[in-house]
Amino acid sequence: MKHTVIVCEGITDRDLISIYLQQVSGYSFTKNTQKFGLDQEQKFVTIQKEDDFIYIIPSIGKTKIKKVFEKICEKTKYEREEDNLIGKMYIFTDSDEDSEKDLISLVDDRIPATNTWIDIPIKNEAFDSITINTI
């Protein structure tokens, strides 16, 4: 099983990304079986291709990306089923007028640069240490 999270800003981003992945990469909608401790308005969708699951989460505002990111990390910290571990996380946001430093501070200061894959290490009691590949 492969689990990927895509965090975007709004509902329109969520729908555009999910339609794109369905049309271009052969994913299809499936029932939400995961919980991420999100706010009520942060309604995510799940798309699936065989054993490959993608969860597209709208943070509903740039300033809430950090909280969603922290929730994903916390869920990973507590996860006890190896099959359910999240391996990759994409964070999509408009740069608008923000500098790279501003954009990074919206998510996590451990991220050295935007548009670059980095490993976020998370301590997990069941599996000792886990990394989420994040861009």
Next chain:
Amino acid sequence: MVYNDSYYKEITIENYRSIEKIEMKDLSNINLLFGNNNCGKTSILEAIFAHACQFNVGYFFNIILPKRTQGLFFGFYDLGESIVNLFRKGSYTFENMKFSITSKNKANEETNTIYNFTPSNNLDEINPNTYEEFTIIKDTSYKHEATKNNQPEYLGELTISNRKESKKFPIYQNLQFPRIQQSRDASYIDILEHRKPPSAITIYSALKRTNTLQEFIQEMQKVFPEINDIETIPFKNNASNIYIDSKGEKIPFSIFGDGMRRWYYLIGNMVANKNSVQLIEEIDSTFHPESIPMLSKTLVDYSVRYNNQIVMTSHNQEFLKIMLDTFKNDEGILRDKIRVYTLKKIKNETKLLSLNGEEARKNIEDYGLELR
């Protein structure tokens, strides 16, 4: 006994039954061992009980050995095998079996109990290595201590030690031992304990003697409002029985349902055995979901009031969820008084994963995680 001195803050168990090594840290008032069947939850309770009993081996054997078989053994070898199986296979030879439990209290003082068993040659029948002796030439000059005693009922010699002293106990089939002060008061409560009539009388007596019967009845009425009173009525032959006064009728306690009788036994036992560690098997067993919030509140309340530390097992996620939800508006209790330990096999290694009540609730509510 001073509560802070006896309260277990950490426990390490080595080589007990199937446990190779388990470390329980940050223990609190209510400690729930959670996990699937046959993962070792009951073994942890038993090991803690052995530690509390320490030199009082009679109390330990007479509670732990019969409970898995309702006290029925197919004679000498069956009983011998029950003793041998307390020790983790693979960590011992038949001549040298050892398990140990180490605890730390709140003041970080360490207590240690080691059980070391040398089986008699009478148990060679169940020694998997015995038959090798017919084909392999061995040094026969070595005779272990237990061999000297050739009485037919002799099972072997148990040595119990802590860091200060060591005592030897010859073990015979009748399991008679001297009564020795325990390291810590402990009650072991299995699933069927509440069905034994003498248990109900013992608790009634303790409640009466401590003037806590009325208060106890009021607690029970919150869940079982049909109860007016609990009393004993003597028979002509000087025996007596417990009766529940319900709507003016005296109804024998024994004909009430398991849920009520177990409640009476569990909660009554906490009052009767203050300052003790209460080891409870399958806490959710026999309780209707509607009674779990009141049971949970009473367990927490009584554990604080009567200085009892509870270690209990369950494999029921519904029970855990209801118990944690009961305190959703009291994060202090979830964080400080409740611990959830999960025994889980991960990549061929059994791990003990720990959460406080607040974290456990977040895992279930926010992340939908399965804690078994």
